[in-house]
Each structure stands twice: as structure tokens, then as C-alpha cells.
Amino acid sequence: MKKKTVFLVFVAAILLVSSLVSAFFLKTIAQAEGATKVTIHYRPAPDDTKNWNLWIWPEGKDGKAYPFTDEDGFGKTAEVILDGSYSKVGFIVRTDSWEKDGGDRFIDIKNAAGEVWVVSGDDRVYTEQPEIDQTPKITSAVIDELNSITFQTNIPFNITEQPNGGIQLSGAHIKEVKPLIDGKTVTNQVKVVTSDPLNLSGQYTISKEGYGETTVGIGKVVRTKEFDDLYYYRGRDLGNTYEKDKTSFRVWAPTARELKLVTYTSWDDKEGTEIPMKKDIKGTWVTEIKGNQQGLIYTYKVLIADRWNEAVDPYVRAVTVNGDKGVVMDLTKTDPKKWTQKKKRFTNPEDAVIYELHVRDLSIQKESGIKNKGKYLGAAEAGTRGPGGFKTGLDYMKELGVTHVQFLPLYDYRTVDETELEEPQFNWGYDPKNYNAPEGSYATDPYDPAARIRELKQMVQALHENDLNVIMDVVYNHVYDMNEHSFNKLVPGYFFRYNENGTPANGTGVGNDIASERKMAQKFIVESVSYWAKEYHLDGFRFDLMGILDVETMNKVRKELDKIDPSIIVLGEGWDMGTPLPPDQKANQKNAEKMDGIAHFNDSIRDSLKGSVFSDQDKGFINGKPNTENIIKQGIEAGINYPKATASYTDPGQTVTYVEAHDNLTLWDKLQLTNPEASLKDQIQMHKLASSIMLTSQGVSFIHAGQEFMRTKQGDHNSYKSPDSINQLDWNRRAEFDEQVQYIEGLIELRKKFSSFRMDTADKIKDNLTFIDSPVQTVAFTLNAKANHDAANEIAVIHNAGTKDTEITLPSNAVWKVLVDGDSAGTKILNKFKGSRITVTAKSTYVLIR
Structure with a gap:
């Protein structure tokens, strides 16, 4: 018996070790093949005997129930291995009847190493075991x-x-x-x-x-309709109101117990003079200082419950260096000479050719020939020359023929230190700090609150004098840091959206979404936009992540701008964002029919031209993807026939036709990845084909600065804080690709001359744009020019994306004049022929008139 027992024990031991080794081996294999391990420690309330378990879901996947499998000195423990590699995992502590202990919680796999601790009654997720105080509180x-x-x-x-x-x-x-x-x-x-x-x-x-x-x-009382109705302030005097003999201050802070105006003598003062403010109507607080307060530096101190916060005035229009304090400013003193002189009015948005540009990119390269490098004044310099003697900067943009220059954010943003005057710094500026004050790093003296205002106005004036309109990129969908922003310091929890479980919404992907649907948030956005339009004579506004905002707010923006100048362009990123707002209220492409006079970037034609921006290897019409002809045709029509699930455009002025922008890979860099085997000549032809389709399509045309000379960012997808070497406009490249620049100049000239390319209603497009039969990998159409008062009777446009020359049958046997071919573009006749058939070279656009 003893020998048998020993033998059985031995066998059992072998089996156990084998099992453990196998389990370890299988687990190791699972993790190696892309598995994610999470360990959750849960401490229930004392004397709690409920049968708690876990509902766990990997980011973007469905959830599943998992039991607690063990206990330790802290409480219940569960170890779970999920198939797939994930950076974020959500979980709920619950019973089978869905009684929850707390709300949705999340594990950041990288930061938490997949192991967390949670305590009953505490929604926090701890990455280290917390010390538990069992004292009732x-x-x-x-x-x-x-x-x-x-x-x-x-x-x-x-x-x-x-x-x-x-x-x-x-x-x-x-x-x-x-x-x-x-x-x-x-x-x-x-x-x-x-x-x-x-x-x-x-x-x-x-x-x-x-x-x-x-x-x-x-708490969430500030996010109720009752709160909005009770405290909505209709006045237009929030912020400081300067007069020569006094300055008045009014701030909206309905949940404040006490509020003080704090004045300072210098931008870097640590302590200031506190002046009590008086509670006034609709949750506002007011005070007034006698005398001329030009240049007064100030902030607000606010007592919420039992905590003091200090905040910059969110309505402030001038700030100290880095925007840490507000400044009272007599804005008339910042106006350039002849600032009130009327500029040439713009008419229809379809007439626009928009050139998207970063202030610093234009001039920072040493070869730019521009003196004020990286500054507002750099964009205002005339007569500058670069490599090969070619024009740069302002003169270059004018020569190119674009109508509008769209600048990336010009307001005061968070992440560039304006005190670092020598050390190169870069950011796109999508990190708002002070919405109504200009960014200081583009000024010659960021310490002078008036310099940034005056020099931005000088830049706008210089562009206007050269028949260039100015569009400002605005970011009212989020702030850099919700907790440090003035909005949240003055009225905690009001200006931002929250999920049902009380966590901040994150449709923007940066940790916060502005609640534009709330009355005072909406009021701020509308008044801020109208302020920029009036004070800086701006001609347009590009709304970043416009799909986060709501339809009503955008319509109110449009209505307010119409009172100032109906020709002001409003465009934005109408993506369908995952923010807690009813689908029918989101200001996205699907709701475009509800927003007259507001344009949306057409990502459908962008991706069908070159391939998805979310997949490096995906191709489009120009670089070899089959069966894309129909979606290209829909884009050429300005999307007016898209299915409602894609967009509900009712007017060509609602569509921004483009192929590249500051986001994602440049078109040139995309082609290097999708067609690395292609010759330089073929890559150039694909690139030109994309630009020619964009500039001969209906809608609002949009060019990314440098696109015309094959701009490269060395494969950088997201260069928002990359160095100048990546982001700067390369004026050497402009000289190198002069033929391609002239080609884009010619296309812009063609678009301007023939209004058939700029039809201003959907009905005109339906009546006058006709697609004609053509082989695969080609798209051809005619434009009835008579309806648009053009000199030509008919215009034919043919896009050949194939690798071979293709013969196309034209609708008329007539004398045709060629204005655009694979090499040249413009309004001058390249050649003419009589007949109804023409051979179009591979990777080329042809435009003909009869």
C-alpha cells in the first residue's frame, strides 16, 4: 500500500507540475500572440455578502461577465486574460441582476500595468494598493x-x-x-x-x-435646463469694458460665494491687490475702477463652496506673456493706419480657393528671404525672394492666385512658452487657452500685450491689400486642460459635457468636450466669433471638430456673421463625433441640410482620391484602386447626391473639396507609401491628377500650403509639435518643382475664369453637369457653360487615372480647344482639333472647350 501511495503521489505531482507548466506555456503563448492580462482587486463594503462579479469590455469591443476567483488581504481578486492587445479596458463591479457598485471604470494598460484596486463606494481606480480607512465618513x-x-x-x-x-x-x-x-x-x-x-x-x-x-x-445642477433658464445672461458686456475715465468688469459665476478682482503691476507678480466684486443679475458679478486703466493687469479670484480659484477672464481680449493674466486694452490704439478702410467684398463661397497655412511655416526656413521669421509680420512682408529668385511669402501666395489664406489657430494657445525667445518651439495651436486674445509667440514682443494685437491686424491688412482674404482656424470644441481652464475655475462643471456616470465626455480624444448646447457656452462661442470678425476684419472661420458642436450654435454663428458681412465663410470638420449629444443635434455632415451657409470638409472625395487617411497602404482613384469612379463622380458634384448616411449637402457651398490638409500624411508622403515602385515622373503625375480633380470639381476648393510643390513632412502623420525641419515650407522645393507650381496656378486661373466650375446651387449642377461614358479608371463630364454666362458653349473635363493612354468620345463633333493636358494648365489654348474623339495620356486631366 505504501509503495502504491507513494507512486500515486508521485504521478499526481508530475501531473500537477505538467499542468502548471502547460498553463504557463499556454498563457505565455496567448500573451505573445496578442493577449491582454488584467488583474482587478475589489474591496466590498464591510459585512457585504452580495455575489459581486465583473463585467469587462476591451476598448471598442463587447463586454462579458467574469467571476472573482480568489481573495487576498485586500478583498476579492480576479485575473482575466483577454484575446487581443488593448491599451484600455473598461469594467463594472455588478451583480447578475445588474446592481452596480460604482459606475464605469477603466484600466490604462500601459500606465497601470494591467493591475488595479477598487473600493466599494469609491469610483476611483487605484494603480497601487490604497490604504483603506474603515472609519465611517x-x-x-x-x-x-x-x-x-x-x-x-x-x-x-x-x-x-x-x-x-x-x-x-x-x-x-x-x-x-x-x-x-x-x-x-x-x-x-x-x-x-x-x-x-x-x-x-x-x-x-x-x-x-x-x-x-x-x-x-x-454637482450636476449646473448642467440642468433649470440652471440655464435661471442664470442665462443676455448682456453683451462680459469681460472688461474700457473707457478713458473708467473700466467696468463683469464676470459670470453664478455658483460663486464670493468674487474678487485682482490687479497686478507686472506680468510676473505673485500677489496683487484684491477688490471685492458685487453680486448682480443672472449670476454675474461686477465692479468698476475709475480713471484711465489702459494696460491694467488683472485676474479674478472666485470662492466656490470652500475653495478659492484664480482665473483669467475668459472674455479678455489682451493678455500678458503666456496668457496667464488679462490686460485692459484700448483696442483703438492697436489699429494700423487706414484700418477702417473697406476691403473688397467676396461673393459666393464656391468662388473661394482656400490656402491652409501655419504662420510659422511660411517664413521660418532660412531660405525664405523673409526677415520676421515665424511672425505675423513675416506673413505681411512684400518683395521677398527665395532660391532661384522665386517669390516667397505674401508675394508668392498672391501670384499663386488663391483667394483666401486660412491660418491655423491665431488665438492664445497653451503649449508654446512665449518667454523662450531663442529656443525653437512649434505647435499647431489646437490647445486653446484664451479664446479672444492672439497668440504671443507670433509677435515680435510677446511681453507687450498690444504688440500681438497690432501685428496680427497688420498681417490681415497686408493680405487684404493684396486681394487675399483671411480665415481663422477656431477650436471651440475643447480646451487644453479642462481643470486648469478659466471656464471650469469660474463655473465648475458647466462648460463641459459629461457622460451619464459623471465622467467628462471625450469625443474629441483630448479629455474634454465643450457643451456648446448650454446657453452660456453657446453665447460665448457666438460672441467670440463675432468679436474676431469685427475687431480683426476676418473673412472666414474654420471650425475644428465641428461635429462636437451642436446645430443650433452653428446656425447662430452663421446668423450673427451675416449681420456683419454675409460673405464671411464658415467651414468646419463635420465628422460624426462620439460625444453625448443627440444625433440630430450634432453639427456634422449628416445634418448639413439643417445648416445653410456652413461648409463641411468632404472626407469622402479626399479618401476616394488617394486612399483612406487611416490606412497608409490604402489606395484611391489616382493611385490604382479599382471601382472608385462612382464615388469620385459624387464628389465632383459637391456631394449633392450622397446618401443621407454619408452627408446631406443641399448646396455646393456646403462642400469643401480637398485632398490633403495639415492633418495626416501629405499627399506626396502618402504616394511614397502606396506606390513606392512608381517612378518620380509617375508620382508627380498622380499628385497633379489629384489636385486637378479637386480644382475642377464643384464646391469650395481647398489647398494645403505647399501641396502645389509636392510638400513632404518626411512621413510624419501628426506633426502638431514636430520641429521646423518637418513643418516649414521648403522654398528650395518650391524652386525644384516650379513646373508643378505653374500647373496649379493655371488650374486656379481656369477655375476663376469659368464660373461653370463654381456653380452656386444644386439645381444648376443637376441641370448643367453631365457625366459621359468613359472606360474604367476614367471619369469624364461636360459643363453647360451657357447657364453660367461663360464665353465657351461647353466645357469637357476628362480624368484618366489609368496607367495607359485612353481614347475618349466627346459629346459633340466640333472644334475643341485644349486648355489643360498632362503637362500644362491655364486659360491659354494649348492646341485645338476638330472631331469627337481625343486620346488622354495616362495619369492626366484634360480640359477642353468648344
């Missing part, structure tokens, strides 16, 4: 409705054992206390309902015997 008490407080403790209690659950509230009378989950009397979360509405700028203390006391804070 209040963990949160906030006003979520005008007459209720959400009260939370770390240890559950029975709300029926004492009147009102033993909860006492100073400053208001409790009407009732009820659980947040109906019928759940033992709980750590209750709603304390008051007899009368609470004063949001008042101070309340709430307590419970054995749990201590705390000051009641402001």
Missing part, C-alpha cells in the same frame, strides 16, 4: 438639482433607522431623504430633497452622526 455631498443634494458615504447605512437617515443640513430644511435606487434602504448613496430651492452661491454644511460633516459642493 462622508465621501461626497453635491447639489445635483435645484432642490436636492446627492449624499455619499464610504460605509452603507440604513436610512430607515433614524428620521432622514440621521442626516442634518444647515442652511436649508430637509423635506425627505430617499435612496438613489428605489427600495434600497441600506445604501451609501441617497438623495437629500429640500423643501425650497437651494441658493447655489450659498454655503451649506451637511452631517451625519458617526460620519462627520462636510461642505456641500456644486
Whole structure:
């Protein structure tokens, strides 16, 4: 028996070791093949005997239930291996009946190494084991409705054992206390309902015997319709109002208990003089300082509940270096001479050829020949020359023939240190700090609050004098850091969207979404845009991630700008963003029919031309992808016949036709990846073909600066903070590709001359643009020029994306004049022929008139 027992034990041991080795081996193989391991430690409330488990979902995938499989000194433990490699995993602690302990929680795999600790009654996710204090206490008490407080403790209690659950509230009378989950009397979360509405700028203390006391804070009440209706301020005097004999200040902060104006003598002062402000109507606070306050430096200090915050005035129009303090400014003193002189009015948006540019990129290269490198004034310099004696900067843009220069953000942004005058720094500027003040790094003296204002106006004036309109890129969809921004310091929680579980919405991908649908957020956006239009004489606004904003706000922007100048262009990125806003309210392409006079970037023609921006190897019409002819045709028509699931454009002025922009790979860099085997000549021809399709299509034309000379960013997909060597306009390359620059100049000249390329209604396109039969990898159409008062009777356009020359049958046997072929473009006749058939060379566009 002993020998047998020993033998069995030995066999069992071998099997156990084998099993462990196999399990380890299989686990290692699973992780090596792309698995993600998560370990979750959960500490339930004391004496909690519920059968808790986990609902876990990898980012972008469906969820699944997992049990806790072990216990340790902290509590319950679960180790889970998920198929696939993920950077983020979500989970919920719940019962099978979907009673939840807390809301959605997330694991950042990289930062947390896949292991986290969570505690009952605490929504935080710890990346290290926390020290648990089992002393009963209040963990949160906030006003979520005008007459209720959400009260939370770390240890559950029975709300029926004492009147009102033993909860006492100073400053208001409790009407009732009820659980947040109906019928759940033992709980750590209750709603304390008051007899009368609470004063949001008042101070309340709430307590419970054995749990201590705390000051009641402001919760999601600020995101209710009642709050908006109660505190919406209609006046137009928020911020500072300068007059020679006095300056008035008004700030909106309805949840503040106290508010002070703080004045400083210098930009780097640590302490200032505090002036109490008086509470006024609709949650605003006011004060006034006598005398001429030109140049006064100031901030606001605000007391919310029991915490002081200091904030820059969100409406401020002048700031100190790095925008850390506001400045009172007599703006008339910043106007250039003849600033009030009227500029030439623009007519239809379809007439625009937009040139997208970063202020620094234009001039920073040493070969640019521009003195004020990287500055507003650099874009205002005339007479500059670069390699080969070719024009650069302002003169170059004028010669190219574009109508509008669209600058990447010009407002004061967060991530470039303006005090570092010598050290090269770069950022696109999609990180707003002070929306109504210009960026200081583009000024010759960022320490002078007036310099950035004056020099930006000089830049705008110089472009206007050269018949160039100016569009400003605006970013009202998010801020750099929600918690440090003035919006959140003055009225915590109001200006941003939140998910149902109370976490900030993140449709933008940068941690916060502006709640444009709220009245005061909407008011700020509309007034900010109109301020820039009036004060800086701007001719257009490009809205970054416009799909985060709501339809009503964008329509109000359009309406306000129409009062100033109906020719002001409004365009934006109408992507369908994942933000908690009803689908029919999002300002995206699908709702374009609800937004007259607002244009959207057409990503459909962009990707069908060159391939998806989200896949380096994906190809499009110009570089070899088959069966793309129909979607190219829809793009040529300005998308007016797209299915509603794609876009609901009702007018060609709602469509921005483009092939590249500052985001993603440049077209040239994309071609290096999709067609590396192609010769330089063929790559150039593909590139020219894309630009020619864009410039002969209906809608609003858009060119990325440098696109015309094969701009490269060395394969950098996202150069938002890359060095000048990546982002600068390369004027050597402009000289090298002069023939291609002349080709784009010719196409722009052609577009300007023949209004058939710029039809201003959908009906005109339907009546006058006709596609004609052509072989695969080609698209051909005619334009009835008579309807648009052009000199020609008919225009024919043929795009051949094939690798071979192709013969096309024209609709008329007539005398045809060739204006564009594979080598040249313009309004001069290259050659003429009589007949109805023409051979179009490979990778080329032909434009003919009869």
C-alpha cells in the first residue's frame, strides 16, 4: 500500500507540475500572440455578502461577465486574460441582476500595468494598493438639482433607522431623504430633497452622526435646463469694458460665494491687490475702477463652496506673456493706419480657393528671404525672394492666385512658452487657452500685450491689400486642460459635457468636450466669433471638430456673421463625433441640410482620391484602386447626391473639396507609401491628377500650403509639435518643382475664369453637369457653360487615372480647344482639333472647350 501511495503521489505531482507548466506555456503563448492580462482587486463594503462579479469590455469591443476567483488581504481578486492587445479596458463591479457598485471604470494598460484596486463606494481606480480607512465618513455631498443634494458615504447605512437617515443640513430644511435606487434602504448613496430651492452661491454644511460633516459642493445642477433658464445672461458686456475715465468688469459665476478682482503691476507678480466684486443679475458679478486703466493687469479670484480659484477672464481680449493674466486694452490704439478702410467684398463661397497655412511655416526656413521669421509680420512682408529668385511669402501666395489664406489657430494657445525667445518651439495651436486674445509667440514682443494685437491686424491688412482674404482656424470644441481652464475655475462643471456616470465626455480624444448646447457656452462661442470678425476684419472661420458642436450654435454663428458681412465663410470638420449629444443635434455632415451657409470638409472625395487617411497602404482613384469612379463622380458634384448616411449637402457651398490638409500624411508622403515602385515622373503625375480633380470639381476648393510643390513632412502623420525641419515650407522645393507650381496656378486661373466650375446651387449642377461614358479608371463630364454666362458653349473635363493612354468620345463633333493636358494648365489654348474623339495620356486631366 505504501509503495502504491507513494507512486500515486508521485504521478499526481508530475501531473500537477505538467499542468502548471502547460498553463504557463499556454498563457505565455496567448500573451505573445496578442493577449491582454488584467488583474482587478475589489474591496466590498464591510459585512457585504452580495455575489459581486465583473463585467469587462476591451476598448471598442463587447463586454462579458467574469467571476472573482480568489481573495487576498485586500478583498476579492480576479485575473482575466483577454484575446487581443488593448491599451484600455473598461469594467463594472455588478451583480447578475445588474446592481452596480460604482459606475464605469477603466484600466490604462500601459500606465497601470494591467493591475488595479477598487473600493466599494469609491469610483476611483487605484494603480497601487490604497490604504483603506474603515472609519465611517462622508465621501461626497453635491447639489445635483435645484432642490436636492446627492449624499455619499464610504460605509452603507440604513436610512430607515433614524428620521432622514440621521442626516442634518444647515442652511436649508430637509423635506425627505430617499435612496438613489428605489427600495434600497441600506445604501451609501441617497438623495437629500429640500423643501425650497437651494441658493447655489450659498454655503451649506451637511452631517451625519458617526460620519462627520462636510461642505456641500456644486454637482450636476449646473448642467440642468433649470440652471440655464435661471442664470442665462443676455448682456453683451462680459469681460472688461474700457473707457478713458473708467473700466467696468463683469464676470459670470453664478455658483460663486464670493468674487474678487485682482490687479497686478507686472506680468510676473505673485500677489496683487484684491477688490471685492458685487453680486448682480443672472449670476454675474461686477465692479468698476475709475480713471484711465489702459494696460491694467488683472485676474479674478472666485470662492466656490470652500475653495478659492484664480482665473483669467475668459472674455479678455489682451493678455500678458503666456496668457496667464488679462490686460485692459484700448483696442483703438492697436489699429494700423487706414484700418477702417473697406476691403473688397467676396461673393459666393464656391468662388473661394482656400490656402491652409501655419504662420510659422511660411517664413521660418532660412531660405525664405523673409526677415520676421515665424511672425505675423513675416506673413505681411512684400518683395521677398527665395532660391532661384522665386517669390516667397505674401508675394508668392498672391501670384499663386488663391483667394483666401486660412491660418491655423491665431488665438492664445497653451503649449508654446512665449518667454523662450531663442529656443525653437512649434505647435499647431489646437490647445486653446484664451479664446479672444492672439497668440504671443507670433509677435515680435510677446511681453507687450498690444504688440500681438497690432501685428496680427497688420498681417490681415497686408493680405487684404493684396486681394487675399483671411480665415481663422477656431477650436471651440475643447480646451487644453479642462481643470486648469478659466471656464471650469469660474463655473465648475458647466462648460463641459459629461457622460451619464459623471465622467467628462471625450469625443474629441483630448479629455474634454465643450457643451456648446448650454446657453452660456453657446453665447460665448457666438460672441467670440463675432468679436474676431469685427475687431480683426476676418473673412472666414474654420471650425475644428465641428461635429462636437451642436446645430443650433452653428446656425447662430452663421446668423450673427451675416449681420456683419454675409460673405464671411464658415467651414468646419463635420465628422460624426462620439460625444453625448443627440444625433440630430450634432453639427456634422449628416445634418448639413439643417445648416445653410456652413461648409463641411468632404472626407469622402479626399479618401476616394488617394486612399483612406487611416490606412497608409490604402489606395484611391489616382493611385490604382479599382471601382472608385462612382464615388469620385459624387464628389465632383459637391456631394449633392450622397446618401443621407454619408452627408446631406443641399448646396455646393456646403462642400469643401480637398485632398490633403495639415492633418495626416501629405499627399506626396502618402504616394511614397502606396506606390513606392512608381517612378518620380509617375508620382508627380498622380499628385497633379489629384489636385486637378479637386480644382475642377464643384464646391469650395481647398489647398494645403505647399501641396502645389509636392510638400513632404518626411512621413510624419501628426506633426502638431514636430520641429521646423518637418513643418516649414521648403522654398528650395518650391524652386525644384516650379513646373508643378505653374500647373496649379493655371488650374486656379481656369477655375476663376469659368464660373461653370463654381456653380452656386444644386439645381444648376443637376441641370448643367453631365457625366459621359468613359472606360474604367476614367471619369469624364461636360459643363453647360451657357447657364453660367461663360464665353465657351461647353466645357469637357476628362480624368484618366489609368496607367495607359485612353481614347475618349466627346459629346459633340466640333472644334475643341485644349486648355489643360498632362503637362500644362491655364486659360491659354494649348492646341485645338476638330472631331469627337481625343486620346488622354495616362495619369492626366484634360480640359477642353468648344
